[in-house]
Amino acid sequence: MDMFAWLQTGLFFTTLLLLVKPLGIYMARVYRGERTLLSPLLAPCENLLYRICGVNPDKEMDWRHYTAAMLLFNLTGMAALFALLNMQHLLPFNPRGLPPFTWQLALNTAVSFVTNTNWQAYSGEAAASYLTQMTGLTVQNFVSAATGLAVIIALIRGFSRRTTALIGNFWVDLSRGVLYILLPLSLAAALLLVSQGVIQNFSPYRTVLLLQPFNIDTPAGQETVAEVTLPMGPVASQEAIKELGTNGGGFFNANSAHPFENPTPFSHLLEILLILVIPAALTHTFGVMVGNTRQGWALFSVMLLLLIFSFGALQWVETDAAPQLSQFGIEGGNMEGKEVRFGQAATSLFEVATSATSCGAVAAMHDSLTPLGGMIPLSLILLGEIVFGGVGSGLYTMLAFAVIAVFVAGLMIGRTPEYLGKKIEVREMWLSIVTILIAGVVVLILSGIAMVTPSATASMANAGAHGLSEVLYAFASMANNNGSAFAGLNADTNFYNLLGALAMLIGRFVPAVAMLAMAGSLAAKKYVPPSLGTLPTDKPPFALWLLLVILIVGALTFFPALALGPIAEHLTVPGGN
Amino acid sequence: MKEIRPALLMLLLFTLICGGLYPAVVTGLAQLLFPAQADGSLIADATGRVIGSALIGQPFSDPKYLWPRPSATGGFAYNPLASGGANISPASPAYGKTIGERLGKLPAAGLTGPIAADLVQASGSGLDPHVSPEAAAAQVLRIAQARGLSEARVADMLAAHLETRQFGFLGAPRINVLAVNLALDAAAP
Numbered sequence: 193m194d195m196f197a198w199l200q201t202g203l204f205f206t207t208l209l210l211l212v213k214p215l216g217i218y219m220a221r222v223y224r225g226e227r228t229l230l231s232p233l234l235a236p237c238e239n240l241l242y243r244i245c246g247v248n249p250d251k252e253m254d255w256r257h258y259t260a261a262m263l264l265f266n267l268t269g270m271a272a273l274f275a276l277l278n279m280q281h282l283l284p285f286n287p288r289g290l291p292p293f294t295w296q297l298a299l300n301t302a303v304s305f306v307t308n309t310n311w312q313a314y315s316g317e318a319a320a321s322y323l324t325q326m327t328g329l330t331v332q333n334f335v336s337a338a339t340g341l342a343v344i345i346a347l348i349r350g351f352s353r354r355t356t357a358l359i360g361n362f363w364v365d366l367s368r369g370v371l372y373i374l375l376p377l378s379l380a381a382a383l384l385l386v387s388q389g390v391i392q393n394f395s396p397y398r399t400v401l402l403l404q405p406f407n408i409d410t411p412a413g414q415e416t417v418a419e420v421t422l423p424m425g426p427v428a429s430q431e432a433i434k435e436l437g438t439n440g441g442g443f444f445n446a447n448s449a450h451p452f453e454n455p456t457p458f459s460h461l462l463e464i465l466l467i468l469v470i471p472a473a474l475t476h477t478f479g480v481m482v483g484n485t486r487q488g489w490a491l492f493s494v495m496l497l498l499l500i501f502s503f504g505a506l507q508w509v510e511t512d513a514a515p516q517l518s519q520f521g522i523e524g525g526n527m528e529g530k531e532v533r534f535g536q537a538a539t540s541l542f543e544v545a546t547s548a549t550s551c552g553a554v555a556a557m558h559d560s561l562t563p564l565g566g567m568i569p570l571s572l573i574l575l576g577e578i579v580f581g582g583v584g585s586g587l588y589t590m591l592a593f594a595v596i597a598v599f600v601a602g603l604m605i606g607r608t609p610e611y612l613g614k615k616i617e618v619r620e621m622w623l624s625i626v627t628i629l630i631a632g633v634v635v636l637i638l639s640g641i642a643m644v645t646p647s648a649t650a651s652m653a654n655a656g657a658h659g660l661s662e663v664l665y666a667f668a669s670m671a672n673n674n675g676s677a678f679a680g681l682n683a684d685t686n687f688y689n690l691l692g693a694l695a696m697l698i699g700r701f702v703p704a705v706a707m708l709a710m711a712g713s714l715a716a717k718k719y720v721p722p723s724l725g726t727l728p729t730d731k732p733p734f735a736l737w738l739l740l741v742i743l744i745v746g747a748l749t750f751f752p753a754l755a756l757g758p759i760a761e762h763l764t765v766p767g768g769n
Numbered sequence: 770m771k772e773i774r775p776a777l778l779m780l781l782l783f784t785l786i787c788g789g790l791y792p793a794v795v796t797g798l799a800q801l802l803f804p805a806q807a808d809g810s811l812i813a814d815a816t817g818r819v820i821g822s823a824l825i826g827q828p829f830s831d832p833k834y835l836w837p838r839p840s841a842t843g844g845f846a847y848n849p850l851a852s853g854g855a856n857i858s859p860a861s862p863a864y865g866k867t868i869g870e871r872l873g874k875l876p877a878a879g880l881t882g883p884i885a886a887d888l889v890q891a892s893g894s895g896l897d898p899h900v901s902p903e904a905a906a907a908q909v910l911r912i913a914q915a916r917g918l919s920e921a922r923v924a925d926m927l928a929a930h931l932e933t934r935q936f937g938f939l940g941a942p943r944i945n946v947l948a949v950n951l952a953l954d955a956a957a958p
Contacts, residue, residue, distance in 0.1 A: 196938045203938075245778040257772075264776045272780060317850055327788035334787040335780075363775050370783060375791060382795045383802065389824055392799040392807045397850075400821050403814070403950060404829050408845045422809060422822055422849050429795040433787075446852035449893030451824035452809065457940025522872075524886035524901065528864075529854040531892050532838070532899040533932075535941030557854035557893040658858040680856030765860040 193507060197537035204461055204541065205500075211469050212492065216476025222372040223345045223365060223477070225249075234371050241367055252358035255712025258346055259705055261362035262339060266306050266701075269332055274302040276328045286321035287396040293319065300689040305332035307700035308340055308582055310434070310441030310552055310675035311692060313683040317423040317444045322394060329441060330430045334378075337437030337470075338369030340584025343704050344474060347588050348481045350711030351612045354719045359711045373470070374437060381432035381466055388462075389455030392428040397421050427452055435466035438582045440552030440675040448542065448555040449531055460534045460555060464542050467551045471580035474587045482612050486730035491590055494735050494742070498579045499548050502568050507540040509564045529560030547572040550582030552675030559653070559662065559678040563765065566661060567758035569676065573668045574635070574754075575746045576628055582673060585700075588707045592624035594729070595710075597741040601727055601734075610726055613719045623710040627703040632749045634671040634695050639664050639753065641691070648687045653680025657764070661757035666692070671699035812947070815955060821947055825849050826898040829950060832879065833915035835900070835908055835927075837946045838887050839871060842895035854893040879911030899943035902931060916957045926952055 193201070221228050242249050253261065276283075277298035281291050293301060297313055304311040305328070314320065320329070342365035349359050386392050398421065405418040427443045431453055434441060444450040454460055472492065479488025511525035530539050534555060542555040547569035558566055572579055578590040599616050602609030609616040642648035642663045652659035662678040669676055670692045677683065683692070720726075728734060799807040810823040821827055826837045828847040843851030857864045871889040880888070885903035905927050913920045930949045933942050 196934055199938045200940075241779075241782060244782065245775040247775050261772045261776070264772050265779060268776045268780050272784075315851070315853075317852065326792050327784050330792065331780075331784045331788040335783055363779060366779065370787065375787070379791070379795065383798055386795075386799040386803045386807050389806045389810050391809050392796050393809075394796065395808065398809065398811075398819075400811075400819050402827055403820050403947070403954070404827070404831050404834060406828055406830060406845075417845055420821075420827070420847070420849050422825060424809060426792045426796055428799060428807075429792040432795075444852050444894075446854070446894035446896070449854070450852050451822075451894060451896055451898060455810075455824050457935045461939060522868075522884045522886045522889060523903070526859055526890070527886035527892075528859050528890040529856070529893040530890075531894060531897050532887050532901050532943045533897075533940050538940060555893070557856055559856035560854055560859060560893070563858065563860050653856055654858045654861055654863075656861075658861060678856070679853065761858065761860055 193537050197535065200461070201503075201537060201541065204464065208465060208468055208472055212473050212476050215469060215473035216488070217480055219373060219473060219477040220480040222368050224481075228372065230372055230376060238367055238371055242363070245363065247361070247363040249361060249364045252361050254357040255346070255359050255708050255715075258359055258362045259708045262342065262704070262708070263701065265335075265362070265366065266339060269335060270302045270306045273305060273328045273332060274298050276324060277301055280321045280324045283321070283323050285323035285326070285394070288321070290319060290321050296686055296689040297684055300693045303693040303696050304675065305329055305439070305441060306336055307673050307696045308336035308437070308439055308550060308585070309670060309673040309696045309700070310439045311670050311677070311683075311696065312441055312675070313689060313692075315445035316442055322425055325430055325443060326426055330433060333430065333433040333437045333439040333441070334370050334374050335366065337374055337433070337439065337583040338366050340582055341369040341373070342366050342584070343707055344584035344588045347591060347707050347711045348478050350714035351614060352482045353715045355717070356715050357712065359708070359715050374433060378429070378432040378436055381436060381462065382428040384462060385428045385431055385459055388459035389451070390428040390431055390459060391424060391452050392426055393424055394426060395424045397423050423452070431463070432466065434553060435463045435551065436470060438467060438471065438549045438551040440546065440550075442553060448553045449557070454555060457534055457538060460538055460542065463553070463555075464538075464545045467545045467549050467553070468580050470583050471549055471586045474584070478587060484730060487612065490730050490735045491587070491594065494739050495579045495590070497739065499544060502544045502548065502572055502579070503541055506544055506565055506568045507537055509562055509568075510540060511536050526560075526562055526565070529557030531555065543569055544572065546676060547674060548577065548579035548581070550577045550585060550673045550675070552669060554676050557679055558665070558676060559680045563658070563661075563758045563762040566665075566678065567754060570661070570665050570668060570758065571746070571750070571754065573665075573672050573674045574632065574750045575742060576631060577672050577674060578742065585673065585703070589627060589703060592627040592703070592707065593742055593745075594738055595620055595624040596628065597734070597738045598727060598729065600741060601737055605727070607725045607727055610720055611729060613721065614714050614717050615720055619713050620710055623706040623713075627706045628745065629749070630702045631671040631699045634698050635664070635667045636753065638667045638671070638691055638695055642667070642687070645687060647685065651682040651685055651688065653682070657757055657761035661761065664753055664757050667695055671695040673700050812951070814951060820951075823945060823948065824898055826896050827947055829946065831915075832911050834953065835905060835912060835944075835946050835949045838897050838900060838904070839889065839891040840895040840897075841891045847896060849896060852894050852896055854895060855891050879914070880907045881910055882907040898945055898947060899932070900946055902927070902942055902944055905944045905949070912953065916953065918957050922956075926956065
């Protein structure tokens with residue numbers, strides 16, 4: 193990295209660090225129902241919303257009731273989006289006259305956006321009408337992120353409350369997340385993005401005459417291309433929440449590599465910041481709400497270490513250690529699938545941020561990364577997206593890891609496992625283990641099935657080990673609700689649409705429900721004041737221990753699969769071993 | 770089951786707020802504050818005819834034009850309706866063959882100097898409007914000969930279109946291919 197890249201990276205992390213505390217405190221105030229800067233404007237809207245929906249905001253729910261409301265809302269959203277995708281040709285704001293999605297693709301897409309995955313087996317500019325993008329996909333970008341926030345806030349309440357069955361009101365948490373956090377930040381970010389050149393209009397696609405017409409060979413003979421059609425649409429409004437809600441579903445097929453989604457280096461870094469800022473600040477919200485901000489910083493530092501390490505590794509293998517490119521005598525590192533304007537360093541930063549969280553937007557094609565380069569986003573996803581992770585889901589998965597780390601440490605040193613003043617018992621262990629292992633189980637089983645299914649292997653764009661990486665990445669991405677892809681894989685088939693939908697549903701709702709159950713069981717417990725026998729969980733030794741537990745669980749689960757995919761591919765490259 | 774009413778109504782109201790009101794407000798403000806950007810940063814030639822967007826690359830192959838990067842979009846190169854990358858592993862034999870073919874064509878196409886990666890590697894969007902300054906510099910001789918301009922003149926025009934790092938340190942230096950080609954046409958048609 194040159195001097196500019198160091199400066200850019202340093203300033204980026206400084207900005208992120210400076211935002212953690214103020215945004216973390218703001219979110220804690222929002223979910224506690226305290227007055228904030230935006231209350232004069234938003235409180236009347238909020239109350240009107242409750243009145244129309246018949247919600248009593250003061251009436252809290254136990255965990256079963258909270259879970260039922262959450263599942264019911266998500267199911268409703270899925271049904272509505274499925275219907276919209278199936279009949280977009282009958283509805284307005286479809287200037288291209290696009291046909292409906294097939295039911296398999298509609299099912300996959302509806303599940304994908306409701307589960308905050310944003311796996312896209314379709315190409316935005318060629319398949320989705322403006323109405324679909326706005327009232328279907330954008331809406332789910334907001335409410336799926338707010339759902340993730342609601343679950344983590346309920347879990348935090350479980351830790352901070354004592355001997356109660358109540359963990360909050362789902363409708364209130366959902367509404368506050370959208371109104372006070374996601375909407376204002378998205379509005380500001382969308383305008384900043386437009387200032388950089390992200391488009392925002394309702395115009396029909398625009399045909400322009402080319403400066404230099406050219407000939408192409410078609411099956412019907414030679415044809416002259418004299419004009420091309422530029423896609424248009426309300427992109428910036430969707431782009432902002434796509435990053436902020438760690439959704440990741442691009443308006444266009446090329447996602448954040450597309451110049452209309454991400455036109456300048458500044459828009460690029462802003463998008464990375466939007467991806468990371470809420471998950472990062474949530475660690476502080478957690479610290480504030482459990483009454484000890486150092487608990488939040490301990491988790492933050494584990495996440496930051498993993499992110500910086502991954503960034504350094506990706507940047508290194510893509511520039512200095514790309515043996516398969518140096519044989520050609522070309523300079524500048526691997527530029528395949530990357531845009532000139534961002535530069536190598538900022539491209540690497542985007543790709544680790546998007547896979548460390550559950551975002552899945554891409555500014556470079558992961559399928560075109562070097563074998564070891566592609567393994568880095570894949571590994572971050574397989575770890576369970578706990579490095580900041582998805583909005584809400586990242587922190588609740590990280591807390592499941594913390595519970596396990598506390599328990600294992602307790603066994604090793606003969607102390608009663610306690611976390612944040614709550615005794616960790618069999619029930620909490622079960623729920624945490626289910627949360628961290630379910631996605632891995634789904635990934636390995638479905639990838640295994642794909643490998644012995646001819647129609648599934650036919651979808652691979654690359655042969656051999658890289659083909660396995662494509663399939664492994666696809667199920668890792670769907671089961672962990674990431675949504676990015678080794679995009680050579682043809683995913684619009686019955687096999688990937690239907691099994692992928694299943695993977696996304698399991699990967700989203702099993703951990704969410706398990707964590708709500710844990711919220712209920714923790715809230716009911718007494719507070720155990722720290723004693724000499726308590727393991728301090730807000731100090732560096734615990735952070736280091738947590739890091740090791742994460743790496744050991746990740747390595748034990750996925751090393752064999754990684755060895756057969758990216759590592760095998762790397763070793764077979766000339767000069768790769 | 771008493772939660773069915775809030776589930777339906779919340780979804781309806783958030784659809785109106787996040788799917789209707791929010792994009793409408795963003796569009797209104799965007800069209801008011803940044804109309805050129807919001808409409809796609811379109812650029813016109815000397816006669817006022819819109820000939821493209823400053824953000825979307827076009828395929829040039831005539832020796833008198835600055836050439837863009839290879840593109841892997843569907844249908845034909847730089848097809849704005851089918852954005853995307855090649856998605857072929859750079860470690861695969863198929864990819865080595867593609868790069869070998871592209872490298873082999875460079876001398877015949879009058880491309881000189883060290884080989885910048887972006888000259889033979891396609892972008893992720895397939896619509897990258899830029900090339901690196903190195904990739905542009907390698908084409909100076911060819912453009913100068915095809916247009917009957919001096920090499921210094923062409924190099925000056927490239928330098929005039931060099932976009933430096935944003936705010937002095939963000940991203941990478943780059944040259945907009947379409948903008949340079951418009952300027953070339955204006956200087957020596």
